[in-house]
Amino acid sequence: MAERRKLIAGNWKMNGLKADGLDLASSLAGRLNGAGAVPFDMLVCPPFPLLFPVGEAIKGSPLALGGQDCSFKTSGAHTGDVSPVMLKDAGCAFVILGHSERRADHGESDALVAAKAKAAHAEGLVAIICVGETEAQRDAGQAESVVAGQLAGSLPEGANASNTVIAYEPVWAIGTGKTATPDDVRAMHAHIRAELGKALSDAGAVRVLYGGSVKPSNAAELMAVENVDGALVGGASLKAEDFWAIAAACR
Numbered sequence: 001m002a003e004r005r006k007l008i009a010g011n012w013k014m015n016g017l018k019a020d021g022l023d024l025a026s027s028l029a030g031r032l033n034g035a036g037a038v039p040f041d042m043l044v045c046p047p048f049p050l051l052f053p054v055g056e057a058i059k060g061s062p063l064a065l066g067g068q069d070c071s072f073k074t075s076g077a078h079t080g081d082v083s084p085v086m087l088k089d090a091g092c093a094f095v096i097l098g099h100s101e102r103r104a105d106h107g108e109s110d111a112l113v114a115a116k117a118k119a120a121h122a123e124g125l126v127a128i129i130c131v132g133e134t135e136a137q138r139d140a141g142q143a144e145s146v147v148a149g150q151l152a153g154s155l156p157e158g159a160n161a162s163n164t165v166i167a168y169e170p171v172w173a174i175g176t177g178k179t180a181t182p183d184d185v186r187a188m189h190a191h192i193r194a195e196l197g198k199a200l201s202d203a204g205a206v207r208v209l210y211g212g213s214v215k216p217s218n219a220a221e222l223m224a225v226e227n228v229d230g231a232l233v234g235g236a237s238l239k240a241e242d243f244w245a246i247a248a249a250c251r
């Protein structure tokens with residue numbers, strides 16, 4: 001089986017001001033620097049205004065930086081948008097795309113997510129493409145078909161294991177304290193890997209993260225599930241101690 005190093009990613013969402021972000025990122029960078037060899041990569045994705053200061057604060061440490069979204073364009077008359085070139089300039093190596101909150105709040109379609117991922121790839125950014133069903137879709141027995149459709153529509157041409165990470169985030173588990181059971185996660189991650197196999201030649205090497213109410217108390221169980229290659233963490237990524245404890249649950 002392909003060797004996949006776990007990725008522990010923090011999605012700060014619309015939280016934190018400059019001082020909070022600097023404290024959090026510096027604490028994580030310090031822990032990583034002091035930890036020596038660890039079996040995971042660690043990433044923080046602050047809100048846009050914090051990218052430059054946080055990027056400066058963690059420069060030279062193994063802590064990676066990512067954006068929470070980007071435009072599908074590189075520059076120009078697109079008020080309010082942030083281009084992948086700008087993310088790169090701020091020190092980002094990753095960008096989260098197609099998060100369910102953006103799909104819901106901003107009406108982002110699979111096609112738009114694919115266009116954004118293509119633009120991110122062109123700048124050398126790794127796209128973390130999010131997929132996941134709503135509670136109603138799961139109850140209707142549609143979870144697997146919904147996720148398969150999102151994957152097929154959101155993966156751009158040229159996607160591969162080096163430039164793309166998938167995050168499975170069941171919408172009903174985000175910020176609710178409810179997590180999918182390890183059995184459900186195992187089944188969905190196997191399904192995602194099989195679907196990736198239809199589109200990518202190196203599907204076995206793509207990292208597939210789980211997201212949705214991951215916290216220190218459930219991380220070890222979730223991270224031990226087959227085909228789970230890390231976590232995309234919201235609420236619990238805002239406290240250095242909790243986020244670090246989640247990472248430490250990786251073996």
Ligand code: 13P
Pocket residue numbers: 011099169173174175176177211212213214232233234235236
């Ligand atoms: P929570 O960890 O707060 O449930 O959020 C998950 C998420 O949406 C990460 O992108």
